[in-house]
Amino acid sequence: MTLQPASSVGEILAYLRSLRNEANIAGMARFGIDTTTALGITTPQMQALARQVNRDHRRALALWQTGLRDARMLAILTADPRALTMEEARAWAGDFNSWEIVDTAADLFTQTPFWRALVTKFADDEREYVLRTAFAMIAGATVHNKDEPDESLLAYLPLIEKHATDPRNFVRKAVNWALRNIGKRNATCHGPALALAEKLAASDDKTARWIGKDAVRELKSEKILARLKA
Template sequence: MTCDAVLEKLHYLADDEKIIFKEKKYGIIATNSLGIYHKDLKIIAKDIGFNNKLAIELFDTGIYEARLLCSKIFRPKNVTEDLMEKWVKTFENWEICDSFSMGVFSKSELALAKILDWTKRTAEFEKRAGFAIMASYCMADKTSSNDLFEQFFPIIKSEANDERLYVKKAVNWALRSIGKRNKDLNKTAIKISKEILTYESSSAQWIAKDALKELQKEGVRISDYPRAIYRKT
């Protein structure tokens, strides 16, 4: 399928009312948006399959939904640092940030490097991307030991005072995700949440309370990664 053919499909699905709805309902404001729901883009992506060349061409059109589609058809193992840096600097809302972070970045060999780098960034959605990768990596990496994930707790603690909505939500997301990886990390995440609860900032208070509410609730679903260890206990 050519880039022009995909763009023709996207323009056929365009709906200005959906642009308005997504902004009002989800706070998604996007440049050059056609107004297409994620579920419809998934159908197109499934028809295309992985196609790195087409993905890059679609991203470079500057059309918002074409960029979202890029995140669904680019093969994660082929992503380069140059592409990651190019793409992350264009993120303007949580939807596209999370789509790339979850679909491509967290599954790449550069995931850990970008977690350590981007969580220190100043730009809101570059920083969110770092924490979104962190949160997603808990499921993308099913074999690493707890030591790898425990190194993320100091980062979470140091950035818990960021008051920006989409940063604090991503910090919270990462904390909860690590805490649901296995029973031992759950205990540590609860301990870290209680430490963050002592901070004075409203963002830290919200992050900690929301994380504790989920991590301590009865029946919380906790995974068993790495299974080589936790399936035996």
């Protein structure tokens, strides 16, 4: 069976279930992915499926409602960022239960015209995966949103500092990710990001210290310094 652009939700679900892979499910679990509803479909498989069915926002919303991990991943990959509303994005975020879902959705969310408002909303939310989304979006925007002014990204440094003491694994890693990506963007962003990283590295807080030291290590690496000088 091959999926088509006009494939229905039912047809897609049947096809996804036909691809169930127990070994992949076990592998996902080892990487900290919630596999409660997973079918074990790999990222390359999912990307190929997304190309087959194309974007269909209404269908993507229906796929999300199934609650299946793999259907939700396909929903994210086939949703239309031009049609996605803030209410839909926030509703999806409320369902997030795994870092891979967060990071995939963050790429979609940063393509919307209201992504900055979403970052603000998500950063005010104490739920671990919603809060991670805010920093995953910042990390993604520094790379993918080429026209985003450096100043608007540097403006997130105080937010990064504010949440640098959150010890929850998926938050601290995303905060670190956002800080490193800002610092690696270009020479303009490097200095302020490195300054914050060094400040956090000297913190009395264990989490902030880890975030800072890890960021300093990368931002001072020969590879990064050479690229910024090029």
